[in-house]
Amino acid sequence: MIKVGEYNILKVIREVDFGLYLEDGAEGILLPKRFVPPSTKIDDEIKVFLYHDGEDRLIATTQEPKGILGDIVKLRTISVTEHGAFLDNGLMKDLFVPKSKQQQSMIPNGEYLVKIYLDEQTGRLAATEKIEPFLSNEELTVKELEIVDLIVYRRTDIGYVVIINNKHTGVLHHNEIYRNITSGDRFTGFIKKIYPEDKTGSDRYRLDVAAGKPGYTRVEDETGKILRLLKENNGFLPYHDKSEPEDIYSFFGMSKKTFKMTTGNLYKQRIISFEKEGIKLI
Numbered sequence: 001m002i003k004v005g006e007y008n009i010l011k012v013i014r015e016v017d018f019g020l021y022l023e024d025g026a027e028g029i030l031l032p033k034r035f036v037p038p039s040t041k042i043d044d045e046i047k048v049f050l051y052h053d054g055e056d057r058l059i060a061t062t063q064e065p066k067g068i069l070g071d072i073v074k075l076r077t078i079s080v081t082e083h084g085a086f087l088d089n090g091l092m093k094d095l096f097v098p099k100s101k102q103q104q105s106m107i108p109n110g111e112y113l114v115k116i117y118l119d120e121q122t123g124r125l126a127a128t129e130k131i132e133p134f135l136s137n138e139e140l141t142v143k144e145l146e147i148v149d150l151i152v153y154r155r156t157d158i159g160y161v162v163i164i165n166n167k168h169t170g171v172l173h174h175n176e177i178y179r180n181i182t183s184g185d186r187f188t189g190f191i192k193k194i195y196p197e198d199k200t201g202s203d204r205y206r207l208d209v210a211a212g213k214p215g216y217t218r219v220e221d222e223t224g225k226i227l228r229l230l231k232e233n234n235g236f237l238p239y240h241d242k243s244e245p246e247d248i249y250s251f252f253g254m255s256k257k258t259f260k261m262t263t264g265n266l267y268k269q270r271i272i273s274f275e276k277e278g279i280k281l282i
Contacts (some may be wrong), residue, residue, distance in 0.1 A: 020040065097114060176210045189211045
């Protein structure tokens with residue numbers, strides 16, 4: 001069964017002057033000639049993305065969109081009409097955001113975090129800024145210390161609300177942030193803590209997250225980086241436990257906590273020594 005708004009593996013059933021037709025159980029779906037991979041022939045199976053073109057025909061492409069059905073992505077506005085806005089999704093046809101699905105009126109060249117969905121009435125891909133209804137912290141699909149995908153959603157007084165695996169929301173506290181971040185940024189993190197909601201009888205949960213990987217897994221991942229940087233700098237680096245967190249993150253790409261854990265582990269193994277002005281490779 002073909003899936004609109006997603007990648008499909010389809011067989012080539014016939015060739016025409018303007019492209020190839022791919023098997024869909026009916027008359028076939030056109031893959032325009034400009035997107036046909038070289039040397040493709042009848043009966044070959046190729047990976048394509050399916051969507052509706054400007055004339056509302058289902059069409060295939062080997063272009064890779066910036067987001068597929070169900071994704072939450074940050075996209076730029078191409079144009080605005082009285083009925084909605086069109087966003088650049090990396091395809092020949094732009095992605096439509098109805099006026100009713102916008103938080104505030106979108107403007108040309110603005111960048112917005114949206115979720116891609118399938119319009120039930122038209123069967124076409126569309127996008128919405130109103131992401132909250134698609135997120136829930138009632139039935140969790142994650143556990144503590146699990147590595148997850150994070151998208152920065154919005155800023156609060158205590159940190160940033162982030163979207164977890166496109167399904168849940170969590171909080172990345174200010175003391176867990178070691179670089180400038182903004183809405184739409186994506187990175188790997190982990191579930192630091194799960195709390196039941198305070199409300200009596202509530203099945204909702206609050207999730208705290210952190211960037212990177214948990215515990216000593218982070219230390220093991222960062223050990224090689226510190227040793228490599230030491231070797232590249234004649235066995236000495238001017239960073240220590242009194243260095244500013246921002247300076248450590250800027251040079252090593254890790255938090256001060258992870259830096260201290262990693263260097264402490266290397267010190268215990270007698271691989272490095274702590275000097276007054278930094279760390280030294282033994």
